Amino acid sequence: MSESVNPQLLHYVSQLLDDPSLSDCQLLQTLWSGYGQCFRFHSQQYNLSLVAKVVTPTATTGHPKGWNNNHSHQRKLHSYAVEQHFYQHYAPMCHASVPALIASTRHQNDFVTVLQDLDAQQYTQRHTSLSVSQCKGVLNWLALFHADFIDIAPTGLWEQGAYWHLATRQAEFEAMAEGPLKTSAKDIDDVLQQASTKTVLHGDAKVANFCFANDPEEVAAVDFQYTGAGVGIIDVAYFVGSALSARDQLDYAQQCLDYYFEALSKALAQRGYQSQPVVAQWRELYPFACADFLRFLQGWSPEHWKINPYLVEQSQRALSLLKGG
Numbered sequence: 653m654s655e656s657v658n659p660q661l662l663h664y665v666s667q668l669l670d671d672p673s674l675s676d677c678q679l680l681q682t683l684w685s686g687y688g689q690c691f692r693f694h695s696q697q698y699n700l701s702l703v704a705k706v707v708t709p710t711a712t713t714g715h716p717k718g719w720n721n722n723h724s725h726q727r728k729l730h731s732y733a734v735e736q737h738f739y740q741h742y743a744p745m746c747h748a749s750v751p752a753l754i755a756s757t758r759h760q761n762d763f764v765t766v767l768q769d770l771d772a773q774q775y776t777q778r779h780t781s782l783s784v785s786q787c788k789g790v791l792n793w794l795a796l797f798h799a800d801f802i803d804i805a806p807t808g809l810w811e812q813g814a815y816w817h818l819a820t821r822q823a824e825f826e827a828m829a830e831g832p833l834k835t836s837a838k839d840i841d842d843v844l845q846q847a848s849t850k851t852v853l854h855g856d857a858k859v860a861n862f863c864f865a866n867d868p869e870e871v872a873a874v875d876f877q878y879t880g881a882g883v884g885i886i887d888v889a890y891f892v893g894s895a896l897s898a899r900d901q902l903d904y905a906q907q908c909l910d911y912y913f914e915a916l917s918k919a920l921a922q923r924g925y926q927s928q929p930v931v932a933q934w935r936e937l938y939p940f941a942c943a944d945f946l947r948f949l950q951g952w953s954p955e956h957w958k959i960n961p962y963l964v965e966q967s968q969r970a971l972s973l974l975k976g977g
Contacts, residue, residue: 655679657691661706664764668755671697683707687728692769701772702754707732707763727820730810731877732763737808738876739765742852747919748796749775749872767874775863775872782859782895784904789871790862790891791912794854797873798884799919801852802930810880812845813853814890816948817882824951832971837947839974843940847883849930855879857887858894885934888912889941889966898960905962909938939973942966 657677666674673696680690680703688707695702709725739753751767758764779786812819818841828834854861855878863872892901892908913931920927946967949956 655682657693658689658706661689661691661704661708662693664706664708664762665693665704665766668757668764668766669695669697671695673697676701685728686710687732688763692771698754700754701769703751703767703769705735705763705765705767707761709761723820723823728877729761731815733758734809734879735875735877736763736765738879739767741808742801742806742879743876745800746797747800748793749773749870750876751872751874770863770872770874773872774865775870777864777866777868779859779862779864781897784896784900784907786864786868787892787895787908788911789864789869790857790859790895791888791908792869792915793862793871793873794857794884794887794891795912795915795919797854798851798887799916799923799925802920802923802925803849804852806852806879806881809852810855810878813855813878813880813882814886815856815878816945816952817841818944818947821948821951824948826951828947828951829954833943833947833950833967836943836971836974840940840943840947840970843970843974844883844886844937844944847933847937849883849933850881851884852879853882853884854887855882857891859891860894883934883937883941884916885938886941886944889938890945893942893945893958893963898962901960901962902965909935939966939970943970 657679662674662677666672674693676694678692680692682689687709690703690705692701692703736756736758740756743750743753751770754766754768756765818825818837825837854873856875861873861875863874892905917927917931942963946959946963949959
């Protein structure tokens with residue numbers, strides 16, 4: 653990797669931990685739009701391998717697809733505040749595996765978040781796509797996560813979870829080509845938001861945000877910037893579209909949904925919650941979750957690889973249901 657850990661960012665972490673002896677630093681990634689870095693290191697003070705996410709926006713940051721404006725900038729800043737709040741207040745409540753918070757601080761628009769290293773917890777595998785069988789671990793993770801927060805009105809998170817929801821994506825909406833999906837975008841959003849049963853969404857449940865153990869059923873998740881209220885099927889629809897090939901989505905998406913709802917029913921029952929009404933409602937909302945995401949893609953990146961026949965088919969189903977079909 654040609655890029656290395658920024659010494660200034662490492663200094664921020666050293667100060668936060670009151671540990672001058674940070675070693676074995678390894679850059680994991682540069683944050684989206686150049687907002688900072690995520691890196692692994694060893695802390696002598698804690699005698700642990702840890703991961704730091706350090707956000708320091710500058711005037712030189714830019715969006716890789718050109719969506720660079722003040723609204724986008726403020727949305728990203730809020731997302732980092734949400735993520736810190738999640739790790740501070742919600743992560744300890746999770747039965748689904750997430751990294752533990754070690755330390756965090758914020759100064760104006762700079763954020764430093766130090767977390768447990770999931771690699772040290774045996775979650776060493778990363779994937780860019782999955783087989784249908786491999787999806788089960790993530791679907792089970794989502795079921796546990798959604799059951800943990802069923803009917804909880806979140807505070808300090810996004811009022812509406814998921815990074816693409818209509819209220820925060822007006823520029824992309826305006827960029828959409830005219831057509832039935834654009835005309836119906838508000839109605840689709842309303843259907844999702846007016847659901848009687850909600851939970852806390854991960855909000856960016858793509859395959860890249862999950863870490864796997866050697867046993868693919870053992871899964872942990874990272875990146876909680878867009879966590880907030882919503883119907884759990886939104887996470888599921890986004891995950892399936894990120895993990896499976898276009899062919900597998902056509903052939904096996906229903907199987908994935910069945911597995912998720914079976915796991916959700918079990919997790920809810922363990923909490924003494926009646927699962928049948930929420931399962932029925934969220935199943936009906938699946939085409940709307942797909943249509944909502946397609947709306948975002950058509951404005952944000954109309955040639956994106958995630959736009960495929962299955963996503964279009966489900967979106968057409970949502971439009972038909974709006975008409976009473």
